[in-house]
Amino acid sequence: MLLTLVAFVVALGILIAVHEYGHYRVAVACGVKVLRFSVGFGHPLLRWQPKGSPTEFVLGAFPLGGYVKMLDEREAPVAPEERHLAFNTQPLRSRAAIVAAGPMANLLLAILLYAIVNWNGVQEPKAVLASPVAGSVAQAAGLRGGELVAQAALGTDDMEPVRSFEDLRWLLTRGALEGETVRLDVQPQSGAAHREVRLDMSKIDTREADAQLFRKIGILGPWTRPVLGDVMADGAAARSGLRQGDVVLKVGATDVVDGQQLRELIRQSVKGTQAVAQPWRIDRAGQVLTLDVVPEAKTDAGTTVGRIGAYVGAAPEFVTVEYGVLEGAWGGVVKTWDVSILTLRMMGRMVIGEASLKNLSGPLTIADYAGRSASLGLTQYLVFLALISVSLGVLNLLPLPVLDGGHLMYYLWEGVTGKGVSDAWMERLQRGGVAVLLVMMSIALFNDVTRLFG
Numbered sequence: 451m452l453l454t455l456v457a458f459v460v461a462l463g464i465l466i467a468v469h470e471y472g473h474y475r476v477a478v479a480c481g482v483k484v485l486r487f488s489v490g491f492g493h494p495l496l497r498w499q500p501k502g503s504p505t506e507f508v509l510g511a512f513p514l515g516g517y518v519k520m521l522d523e524r525e526a527p528v529a530p531e532e533r534h535l536a537f538n539t540q541p542l543r544s545r546a547a548i549v550a551a552g553p554m555a556n557l558l559l560a561i562l563l564y565a566i567v568n569w570n571g572v573q574e575p576k577a578v579l580a581s582p583v584a585g586s587v588a589q590a591a592g593l594r595g596g597e598l599v600a601q602a603a604l605g606t607d608d609m610e611p612v613r614s615f616e617d618l619r620w621l622l623t624r625g626a627l628e629g630e631t632v633r634l635d636v637q638p639q640s641g642a643a644h645r646e647v648r649l650d651m652s653k654i655d656t657r658e659a660d661a662q663l664f665r666k667i668g669i670l671g672p673w674t675r676p677v678l679g680d681v682m683a684d685g686a687a688a689r690s691g692l693r694q695g696d697v698v699l700k701v702g703a704t705d706v707v708d709g710q711q712l713r714e715l716i717r718q719s720v721k722g723t724q725a726v727a728q729p730w731r732i733d734r735a736g737q738v739l740t741l742d743v744v745p746e747a748k749t750d751a752g753t754t755v756g757r758i759g760a761y762v763g764a765a766p767e768f769v770t771v772e773y774g775v776l777e778g779a780w781g782g783v784v785k786t787w788d789v790s791i792l793t794l795r796m797m798g799r800m801v802i803g804e805a806s807l808k809n810l811s812g813p814l815t816i817a818d819y820a821g822r823s824a825s826l827g828l829t830q831y832l833v834f835l836a837l838i839s840v841s842l843g844v845l846n847l848l849p850l851p852v853l854d855g856g857h858l859m860y861y862l863w864e865g866v867t868g869k870g871v872s873d874a875w876m877e878r879l880q881r882g883g884v885a886v887l888l889v890m891m892s893i894a895l896f897n898d899v900t901r902l903f904g
Contacts, residue, residue, distance in 0.1 A: 454821025457831065459513055461820050463489060465556065465839055466516040469846070472555025473518040473548060474505075480544040483535035486519040520548075546861045549854050556843030557786055563836035565782030571772030572829045574614035575672035578767065579636070580710030586668025587654060591647050595708050596639035596673055605630040613771045615672040622667055624792060625651045674709035674763035685759015686725075690743040692760065693734065700731035701743075709763020719745045719756035726756075789840045797848070851876075851883030 467489045474487050483504050488494075490510025497508045510516075520537040521528060528536050537545065581595030582588035601609040602621050612618050618634075625632035632649040654666045664670050676698045681687045698706045701715045719726050727744040745756035773781055823834035847855040856879070864870045871879070 453824055454818065457820040457824035461835055461838060462513045464835065465559070465842055466490070466513070468555050468559045468839070469552045469842060470516045470518050472551035472553075475555075476551035477518065477520055477537070477548045480540060480548060481535065482537050482540060482544075482548065483521040483532065484518060485521060486517075488519070489513075489516040491515055491517075542861055542865055546858060549857045549861070550847075553843040553846040553854055556839045556846070557790065560786045560789070560836040560839040560843070561779075561782040563782070563832045563839065564785045565779045567829055567832050567836075568773040568778030568781045569775065570829065571770050573768045574616045574771050575766040576769045577612045577615045577618045578639075578673040579669060580671050580673045580708050581714070582668035583665050583670065583714065586666060587649050587651065588668030591649050593636070593647060593668070594638075595711065597636035597647075598639075599634050599636050600644065601635035603633045604628075605633075609633070609635055614769055615766070616771075618669075619664075620788075622649075622664070622669060624788065625649065626654050626663055626667060627792060627796060629654075671710055672766040674766050676706045676709050676712040676762075677764045679761030679764070681761075682759035685757075686744060686746045687758040687760035690730075690758075691741045692730075692732070692743065692758070694760075695734070697733040698730060699733055699738070700729075702728040713762050716745055716758055716762065717755040720747050720754050723747055723754050786836070786840055789837060790844050793841060793844045797844075850886055851879040852887055853883070856883055 470487060470489060474484055477484050485504065486506045486508060488508040488510055490508075490513045492510050492512040494508045495511050497506060499506045521532060521535050522537045523533070524538055533539055537548070540548075577599040579588075579593060579595055579597045579599065582593050599612045599618055602612050602618060603609045604621060604625055612621075622632060624630070629652045632651060634647045634649065635644055636647055637644045649667065651667070654663070678687065678692055678694055678696045678698070681692060681694050698712050700706060701712065701719075704715060706712050706715070719728060725745045725747045727742055730741050730743045732739050732741065743758065745758050747754050748757045749755075820831075820834060823830040846853050847858070849855045849859045851857075851859075860871045860876070
């Protein structure tokens with residue numbers, strides 16, 4: 451709980467500070483006097499003003515936001531000798547640059563974070579496929595499990611090397627959400643010749659981009675040995691005589707080839723709401739045994755599934771994914787672009803009803819993911835920060851009046867017509883923007899509560 455809170459506050463602080471610093475830095479470069487730079491709202495916990503600087507820097511008690519207060523005739527009287535320093539007296543291009551600088555700073559931060567991850571290198575599972583889920587797109591395409599994915603492509607794009615399972619997972623996500631065919635160049639475990647497999651993602655209902663998405667695709671994880679790890683002392687596995695290190699060869703009449711298939715067989719070992727006993731053939735330190743295993747029936751997302759109270763599957767084979775300086779930096783640019791476009795497409799699909807509003811997430815879910823990523827190490831936390839930074843940058847560029855994108859919309863109107871938006875219209879648009887934003891926040895918070903406590 452403490453780790454989640456700390457990781458969430460640190461993430462918010464960094465992302466908000468970077469966003470507001472973008473506004474601040476460009477405002478100063480354009481000759482605008484900045485009165486206050488605040489990270490957080492409410493009672494100031496800390497405030498200071500560097501010698502010779504007109505700007506007061508503030509750390510507020512409530513961390514969900516921040517602001518840069520500039521000299522502006524619309525907010526307070528401005529002395530004639532300082533009028534040239536006011537925001538509202540600047541040329542259109544300067545005002546637009548100052549407003550756009552916040553979201554752009556978040557996108558640049560994401561590029562840097564992705565590049566750092568690329569440069570440092572990270573241990574990721576090798577792109578060897580587990581057994582596909584029964585009835586899934588992967589099974590229909592002819593995948594059986596154990597295939598190494600050497601290259602992959604989206605639609606008619608050129609094939610590109612797949613360095614790890616995470617590369618493959620990202621491509622599958624894009625393919626599913628965009629309804630594009632994913633082409634895989636795979637090599638079977640037997641060492642047979644490479645072949646191309648096409649996954650038709652247009653058949654998948656992607657209105658909800660949740661964990662069930664990969665079950666529909668059929669590729670849940672990398673290949674692992676079907677061996678048992680930690681066994682709970684009071685679980686079904688222990689009661690059935692199973693032990694840590696047992697390699698499962700057969701469940702009922704089905705030969706077991708990997709950990710994913712074994713997990714699926716365990717999930718399916720129920721009839722109605724009752725668990726079904728099955729004979730398991732196992733290899734225990736070279737000795738082949740047959741045990742009758744009786745799972746426990748558990749409810750998972752409204753469905754009754756089997757559980758045995760043991761860690762199923764060995765750790766996958768890992769590879770070190772590392773990039774050179776230029777390749778890593780360019781990879782950061784490409785990943786930020788891809789995530790930005792995917793975010794916009796998902797938002798667009800939610801607006802027209804092709805994607806569920808359940809995909810909206812709020813602070814509780816973000817805090818949960820922050821804690822999880824921090825517990826997995828610095829690299830995963832940096833990836834999480836990059837993802838949220840992209841989301842923050844893209845969200846603020848939306849043409850909602852209360853956001854930076856809304857102000858840019860005003861400036862576009864001013865550039866086209868030669869005159870600014872009237873005060874009356876500005877007030878109406880601001881109220882409408884606030885209403886839309888409050889609805890979005892309410893839906894996101896409802897989804898958070900449902901997802902985390904439902």
